[in-house]
Amino acid sequence: MPIDSFEPERYELAEPARYKFDLDRRDFFRTLGAGFLVLAVVESIEAQESGGGRGRGGRPPMPQVVGPWLHIGEDGAISAFTGKAEVGQNTRTALTQGVAEELRVPVSSIQLVMADTDRVPYDAGTFGSRSMPDMLPQMRKVGATARELLLDRAAVLLNADRPQLKASDAKITNTATGKSLGYSDLVKGQNVMATAPVGQAQLTPVSDWSVLGTSAAKVDGRAMVTGAHRYSSDQKLPGMLYGCVERSPAMGATLGAVNNTPAEGVVVVRDKDFVGVAAPSSAAARQAAASLKAQWKGGPQSSDNDLFAVLKDTAKPRAESTKGSIDEGLAVADHQLSAIYTVAYIAHAPLEPRAALAQWQDGKLTVWTGTQRPFGVRRELADAFSIPESQVRVIVPDTGSGYGGKHTGETAVEAARLAKQTGKPVKLVWTREEEFSSAYARPAGVIEVRSGVRKDGTLTAWDFHNYNSGGSGIATLYDIPHQRVHFHPSQSPLRQGSYRGLAATANHFAREVHMDEIAHTLGKDPLAFRLANLKDPRLRDVFERAAEAFHWGETSSGSGRGFGFGGGFEKGGYVATFAEVTADTDLKRVRVERVVTAFECGAVVNPDCLRNQVEGGVIMGLGAALFEQLRFENGRVSNARFSRYRVPRFADMPTAIETLLVDRKDLPSAGAGETPIVGIAPALSNALYAATGKRLRSMPLLP
Amino acid sequence: MPERITKLNINGKDVRIDAAADRPLLYVLREDLDLTGSKYGCGEGQCGACTVLADNLAIRSCITPVDSVANKRIVTVEGLERKGKLHPVQQAFLEAGAFQCGFCTPGMIIAAVGLLAKNANPSDNQIRQALNGNICRCGTYPRIVTAVREVSRAD
Numbered sequence: 001m002p003i004d005s006f007e008p009e010r011y012e013l014a015e016p017a018r019y020k021f022d023l024d025r026r027d028f029f030r031t032l033g034a035g036f037l038v039l040a041v042v043e044s045i046e047a048q049e050s051g052g053g054r055g056r057g058g059r060p061p062m063p064q065v066v067g068p069w070l071h072i073g074e075d076g077a078i079s080a081f082t083g084k085a086e087v088g089q090n091t092r093t094a095l096t097q098g099v100a101e102e103l104r105v106p107v108s109s110i111q112l113v114m115a116d117t118d119r120v121p122y123d124a125g126t127f128g129s130r131s132m133p134d135m136l137p138q139m140r141k142v143g144a145t146a147r148e149l150l151l152d153r154a155a156v157l158l159n160a161d162r163p164q165l166k167a168s169d170a171k172i173t174n175t176a177t178g179k180s181l182g183y184s185d186l187v188k189g190q191n192v193m194a195t196a197p198v199g200q201a202q203l204t205p206v207s208d209w210s211v212l213g214t215s216a217a218k219v220d221g222r223a224m225v226t227g228a229h230r231y232s233s234d235q236k237l238p239g240m241l242y243g244c245v246e247r248s249p250a251m252g253a254t255l256g257a258v259n260n261t262p263a264e265g266v267v268v269v270r271d272k273d274f275v276g277v278a279a280p281s282s283a284a285a286r287q288a289a290a291s292l293k294a295q296w297k298g299g300p301q302s303s304d305n306d307l308f309a310v311l312k313d314t315a316k317p318r319a320e321s322t323k324g325s326i327d328e329g330l331a332v333a334d335h336q337l338s339a340i341y342t343v344a345y346i347a348h349a350p351l352e353p354r355a356a357l358a359q360w361q362d363g364k365l366t367v368w369t370g371t372q373r374p375f376g377v378r379r380e381l382a383d384a385f386s387i388p389e390s391q392v393r394v395i396v397p398d399t400g401s402g403y404g405g406k407h408t409g410e411t412a413v414e415a416a417r418l419a420k421q422t423g424k425p426v427k428l429v430w431t432r433e434e435e436f437s438s439a440y441a442r443p444a445g446v447i448e449v450r451s452g453v454r455k456d457g458t459l460t461a462w463d464f465h466n467y468n469s470g471g472s473g474i475a476t477l478y479d480i481p482h483q484r485v486h487f488h489p490s491q492s493p494l495r496q497g498s499y500r501g502l503a504a505t506a507n508h509f510a511r512e513v514h515m516d517e518i519a520h521t522l523g524k525d526p527l528a529f530r531l532a533n534l535k536d537p538r539l540r541d542v543f544e545r546a547a548e549a550f551h552w553g554e555t556s557s558g559s560g561r562g563f564g565f566g567g568g569f570e571k572g573g574y575v576a577t578f579a580e581v582t583a584d585t586d587l588k589r590v591r592v593e594r595v596v597t598a599f600e601c602g603a604v605v606n607p608d609c610l611r612n613q614v615e616g617g618v619i620m621g622l623g624a625a626l627f628e629q630l631r632f633e634n635g636r637v638s639n640a641r642f643s644r645y646r647v648p649r650f651a652d653m654p655t656a657i658e659t660l661l662v663d664r665k666d667l668p669s670a671g672a673g674e675t676p677i678v679g680i681a682p683a684l685s686n687a688l689y690a691a692t693g694k695r696l697r698s699m700p701l702l703p
Numbered sequence: 704m705p706e707r708i709t710k711l712n713i714n715g716k717d718v719r720i721d722a723a724a725d726r727p728l729l730y731v732l733r734e735d736l737d738l739t740g741s742k743y744g745c746g747e748g749q750c751g752a753c754t755v756l757a758d759n760l761a762i763r764s765c766i767t768p769v770d771s772v773a774n775k776r777i778v779t780v781e782g783l784e785r786k787g788k789l790h791p792v793q794q795a796f797l798e799a800g801a802f803q804c805g806f807c808t809p810g811m812i813i814a815a816v817g818l819l820a821k822n823a824n825p826s827d828n829q830i831r832q833a834l835n836g837n838i839c840r841c842g843t844y845p846r847i848v849t850a851v852r853e854v855s856r857a858d
Contacts, residue, residue, distance in 0.1 A: 224808050432747070432750075616843060642749035643747060653845060
């Protein structure tokens with residue numbers, strides 16, 4: 001995917017480099033000198049693998065041969081390679097299933113190497129729900145190509161006709177004679193696979209799936225329940241020091257005086273506006289950082305009290321989509337409605353804070369770090385230290401979640417800067433406070449909606465303006481003849497960027513609450529009203545299935561109990577979420593009693609993992625819907641702790657949560673890590689209105 | 704109060720350490736003993752990722768000074784497995800698929816073991832209450848309740 005086709009709200013990808021260090025010149029030349037040789041070697045390998053040159057924009061093209069993607073050892077060990085990162089969405093298991101299905105081997109026999117820039121083909125990153133639609137077919141093609149090559153080889157060795165041969169359980173059997181050869185025998189002395197082009201081998205049809213489409217257990221689950229898995233923050237190297245970076249008290253401040261008299265064993269590193277320490281323990285590092293008494297200089301800073309006015313005032317129109325004429329659509333309407341919706345900044349708050357372990361050896365930098373963009377972080381590191389990318393290796397251990405928040409490499413760069421000065425490996429783990437205040441936030445936004453509708457419930461006009469939050473999921477699937485849909489980027493007072501589902505959450509919130517408002521204005525059932533204006537069969541399907549399971553319409557809302565729903569489409573997935581709430585009149589005591597979600601994303605790859613993603617998306621979305629918001633004063637996040645920033649806990653769980661998976665075996669598989677999050681906020685707002693008569697148009701609904 | 708603590712009992716074994724008395728247990732485990740199953744998530748006892756048992760009681764090791772547990776039996780997630788066999792709670796988490804990224808899992812499992820030590824048959828509400836101090840940001844709470852319920856039923 002070219003960079004310019006990214007959703008505009010991936011603001012973090014357009015940020016200027018945060019760090020460009022003033023390195024000692026001798027040091028710099030020494031590093032660069034050693035780098036040239038290695039770079040030349042790597043480029044020539046890339047050229048060989050890809051049949052020439054680098055891809056557009058300096059990115060290596062996707063390798064066209066099997067070798068970089070799959071290796072079968074003479075000992076029978078099978079390794080597959082992908083640039084995707086595992087951050088809890090269970091891509092590791094799903095991709096392993098894809099290779100296992102096509103190669104006809106057990107899932108447990110495959111070691112999937114992920115997100116290690118020295119070992120896997122280039123990948124833009126793990127975001128946009130692209131692993132299932134893009135990487136899964138690629139891994140399947142690779143597996144199928146390898147299977148066909150093994151069949152070719154077996155035909156020779158077994159002196160058999162191809163149609164008589166059957167691949168299963170890592171061996172190929174001549175069905176006429178019963179003789180078989182294991183894959184390890186077939187690859188002995190052979191290296192055809194390494195250079196064989198990834199071909200158009202027949203992929204296993206969905207009707208014949210025996211590994212894909214099943215609830216294969218999470219492949220590394222055991223290491224997670226025993227604590228054996230080493231996340232980035234658990235990595236350790238001999239002689240390693242612990243880093244701590246002193247942060248400015250407000251955004252954009254510049255560093256003044258620093259008390260540079262470190263204790264024994266402590267190294268202080270100052271480089272432009274970066275100042276940090278490395279010490280033998282994390283406690284010593286924190287103490288040393290505090291004793292720097294760093295002075296910061298900065299201008300006046302913003303607070304969140306005038307946030308929405310700022311977002312409106314600084315907006316510039318960008319993307320516009322129009323159909324028909326709004327004036328005409330409003331002229332033929334019997335009713336016009338206008339409403340303003342807002343969403344707050346929220347934090348990803350991944351439970352594993354950003355972490356990196358950096359090591360320099362002979363001018364080459366290796367960093368273990370939890371990121372969704374290993375190759376992007378490699379670029380950031382190369383830029384920060386003015387070295388070629390070939391001198392940098394980024395390794396991503398399976399990571400303690402990301403939700404779109406771990407796209408940038410500042411932690412890796414900071415650890416590497418400390419390691420460079422100390423000459424020892426340095427591990428840096430951000431504190432929770434740093435997570436909340438130095439990472440980028442999900443954009444806040446203002447959404448203005450004006451609509452026109454006839455008495456019979458036919459929508460005639462839809463005028464939708466999103467300020468700052470983003471363009472994802474902004475288009476409506478309802479059939480409206482006259483539409484104007486605008487995204488207006490603003491100047492954000494807080495650092496902002498990608499978040500699970502991007503602006504689809506905000507846009508679905510505004511759209512689905514507004515649809516509810518129109519239905520109530522007309523005195524129509526909100527479900528019947530939507531279906532009357534909706535042709536898209538896949539969205540209708542999830543609405544109808546969820547409504548049926550929820551028993552929509554069988555019990556009336558009112559007197560403290562309310563039913564509501566919301567749904568839509570984004571990134572190949574269709575979702576409808578229905579909710580039942582109980583609430584007192586002043587919304588002091590609110591309980592989410594029941595949530596039913598129907599989700600459809602094509603052919604289901606792993607039902608249990610998919611169900612887990614849908615449930616998780618709903619519960620995470622419940623936090624943003626009801627109470628999550630980043631507050632800031634004078635340019636500083638003022639609630640940067642779990643004791644002041646409320647995330648969903650066990651007590652917030654719906655009493656009942658039900659998930660319906662619609663398995664469309666006739667359609668390609670789309671991703672599911674993001675879209676299930678978009679239905680819950682409008683569902684809760686609409687249910688709270690039904691329960692109390694109070695229309696809540698701002699997320700969080702219950703700050 | 705001694706200035707330094709030199710011995711702890713962890714996962715059934717006496718281990719030698721040399722730590723300032725007020726140093727939080729979590730960092731002794733992770734940095735000195737390389738027991739990294741217990742996680743840092745917040746440093747203020749709010750998220751439960753650092754939960755360990757001290758004399759069968761679930762505690763937040765990130766805010767527990769090491770001297771306060773010097774004479775207690777500490778159990779971390781690494782100490783639950785017996786001769787290659789998972790603890791029933793670990794097994795139940797696997798079977799219920801009660802995690803996504805897994806970062807909260809050690810603390811969750813330890814908190815659940817602590818609950819079951821006090822109450823072998825907790826209701827769903829009691830499970831939710833007992834684990835409410837443990838955050839799963841991926842939102843696998845319903846599955847965790849299922850896992851803990853399954854263990855108590857199996858006993």
